[in-house]
Amino acid sequence: MPYHPIAPRFDLFQGCEIPGAGFGYVALQDIPKGTILLEDTPIFRLPEGITNEVVRNHLIRLPPTVQQQFMDLCIGYQYLNDGEYLGRFRANALPCGYDNVDGTGRKLAGLLLLAARFNHSCVPNVTFKWDSQAGVMRFCALSAISRAQELCIAYDVSSLLFTRDARRARLQGSSGFLCHCPACIIENRDSDDRRVALYKAIVQPPQRSPRETQIEFLSRRYAQICTALTLLRMEGLSHFRETLYFDGYKLCEEAGDRNNAMLWLAQASAAAATVGGPHNAEVTRRLQRANAELEAPNQRPQILRFPLP
Numbered sequence: 001m002p003y004h005p006i007a008p009r010f011d012l013f014q015g016c017e018i019p020g021a022g023f024g025y026v027a028l029q030d031i032p033k034g035t036i037l038l039e040d041t042p043i044f045r046l047p048e049g050i051t052n053e054v055v056r057n058h059l060i061r062l063p064p065t066v067q068q069q070f071m072d073l074c075i076g077y078q079y080l081n082d083g084e085y086l087g088r089f090r091a092n093a094l095p096c097g098y099d100n101v102d103g104t105g106r107k108l109a110g111l112l113l114l115a116a117r118f119n120h121s122c123v124p125n126v127t128f129k130w131d132s133q134a135g136v137m138r139f140c141a142l143s144a145i146s147r148a149q150e151l152c153i154a155y156d157v158s159s160l161l162f163t164r165d166a167r168r169a170r171l172q173g174s175s176g177f178l179c180h181c182p183a184c185i186i187e188n189r190d191s192d193d194r195r196v197a198l199y200k201a202i203v204q205p206p207q208r209s210p211r212e213t214q215i216e217f218l219s220r221r222y223a224q225i226c227t228a229l230t231l232l233r234m235e236g237l238s239h240f241r242e243t244l245y246f247d248g249y250k251l252c253e254e255a256g257d258r259n260n261a262m263l264w265l266a267q268a269s270a271a272a273a274t275v276g277g278p279h280n281a282e283v284t285r286r287l288q289r290a291n292a293e294l295e296a297p298n299q300r301p302q303i304l305r306f307p308l309p
């Protein structure tokens, strides 16, 4: 059965001029956390390394109104040399899965006409995730959003765990603007320290050292995960919680703590539902696998308990 994306929730938000930031989306009313705001289908998806001519050939097959909407999009100065079609595509496309369903092919970027209008923030309140089964990009409220607040996504989620200077340099290089979001507007060393600690906990989780016992290592990692969850809250970040809760689940499994493993996994599922929408195929598969493991008999003796913080 063909999938029909939900219509954009223009009862909840609208496009308008944002002072100093061009066009953007603003909440028309209070929006609860987890609300699906938009499911956008790309007008085309293309791999890296394409030419201006390839983008033009895809565009001219589309209706004139769609072509016009594409040409109305901004083209950052850093993409001017790419040509008017490729430049606009590179400036506005978002990662949209792979060119085969099992995720082993080439990475694709997709041009989403409505979503291209979201501005960026390093404290994003909207997230997006590609749903390969449905062929749509799903945008959800990451946190409760107040009326009149701007709806912002993170153009580059991985750079959210960088310091302010590193984030701004990355964004200036990739998107051609100097970020003036609430996290970047003033220098904040405490925030930088928190994001560096988060990077270590999430991107570079520690390995057990030869001098450490398993119990010492698991305890150290548990403390790091609990601290990281607090730091995410302090930074106003909702991304990465699924990863941390999932790591907590794996830790419990290693420690033979089945009861707490179930609680960590339930939190990972709840966080995943907020970030990707409840129907995201990849996340669902990963959580289903973990749930199946929990139904198998526990082979490990319980050596530690790791309650949720």
Ligand SMILES: [Zn+2]
Pocket: 121, 122, 123, 167, 179, 180, 181, 182, 183, 184
């Ligand atoms: Zn910023």
